[in-house]
Amino acid sequence: MSEAHGGYYVPHQSHWPIVGSIGLFVLMAGFASLLNGASFGPTLMMAGGLITVLMMVGWFGTVIRENQQGMYHAREDMSFRWGMGWFIFSEVMFFAAFFGALFYARVLSVPWLGGAEPEQWTHQLLWQGFEAGWPTNGPAGVGGEFQPMAAWGIPALNTLILLSSGVTVTWAHWGIKEGNRRKQIGGLAATVALGFLFMAFQVYEYGEAYSHLNLTLQSGIYGSTFFMLTGFHGMHVTVGAIMLLVMLGRAIAGHFTEDNHFAFEAAAWYWHFVDVVWLGLFVFVYWL
Structure with a gap:
């Protein structure tokens, strides 16, 4: 109908x-x-x-x-908006579970193993000599000695890259609303380039972790949470960059108008979500 x-x-x-x-x-x-x-x-x-x-x-x-x-028309548009909203909410819950695992390990589990109340008996009976601290590879030294990833190298640069990409995707949105195709295409192209640049730096960072820091998935609880959180985030950045690449192709084809561009908005919502998750990662995984 x-x-x-x-x-x-x-x-x-x-x-x-x-x-x-x-x-x-x-x-x-x-x-x-x-x-x-x-x-x-x-x-x-x-x-x-x-x-x-x-x-x-x-x-x-x-x-x-x-x-x-x-x-x-309007009703289908509203369905798409609700669908994308619930999808992003499910992604929020996805990362909330992993941040929760990091919180449990750092704030509860590791101190208990080190003798903090109320689990001091665990330390006395099982892990005497283990000193609680973060980052750690656990009481048994799982995976051997390692060096943690420093926050103020590539991670800080990647933070600047993602924050800049949030600006460029917003600039592209303004271009669509103004009917300025040059601005929308330029903003999208810059955002896609920054997204793939972020991934290139992360691949380099992983190579450094494995080659020089002995920081791997087997490096105890620090290694597993580090790669779990940063790896899944990297996967989401890749998906978001591909989505924006498709939006760039559609912008070049002239698909978007001032009143009909929700596909772009959905991709932009997702990209801003990726930005916010990275800020949490930078603070709680790299910095603190």
Whole structure:
């Protein structure tokens, strides 16, 4: 039904949901096989990943075409906004769990193992001689000696990069609202470049951690929480940069207008979320 009749556009039957389900199932089966030492695990993971990417390209492409054909109006727009809002909320909860794990380890678990009340008996019976402190690789010195990652090198530079990218994506948004294609394309191009620059520095940082600091996933609780938080954040930066790259392509194609550009807004919301998470990481993982 059309908007004039108070209707809501219901898309035709689509094969993309089942394709996505198959892709995710194959991806997870491959990952489980890899963890259990199966030789076909990486191949299965790659196949599942390719199927999932095919689904995303096809499904998102269908949505873009429907939008360009004028099938979406105010009610569909509101659904998209609610959907993206709840998705970002789920991502907030995702990172909240990992920050909670870091909090538990630093504020509760490590002090208890070092003899703090009310678990002083744990120290006396199991880990005599262990001195609580952060960063630590645990009472048994798991993974051997390591050096923590300094905050005021690449992490501080990456903080500046992400904060700058928040400015450039906002600048691009202003360009869309003003009908200034040069500003929107320039702002998006700068944001995408900064996003991939951030990832390049993080890859270099990981290389330094493994090669010179002996800081690995096996470096006790500090190593596991460090790579868990920074790794998942890096994955989200990569996803956000790809989203903005698609938005750049659409901006170049002239898809966005002053009144119809929620796809860009959704990507910008996600990017600002990534920025905020990084600030938490910089403070609690690198700095304090």
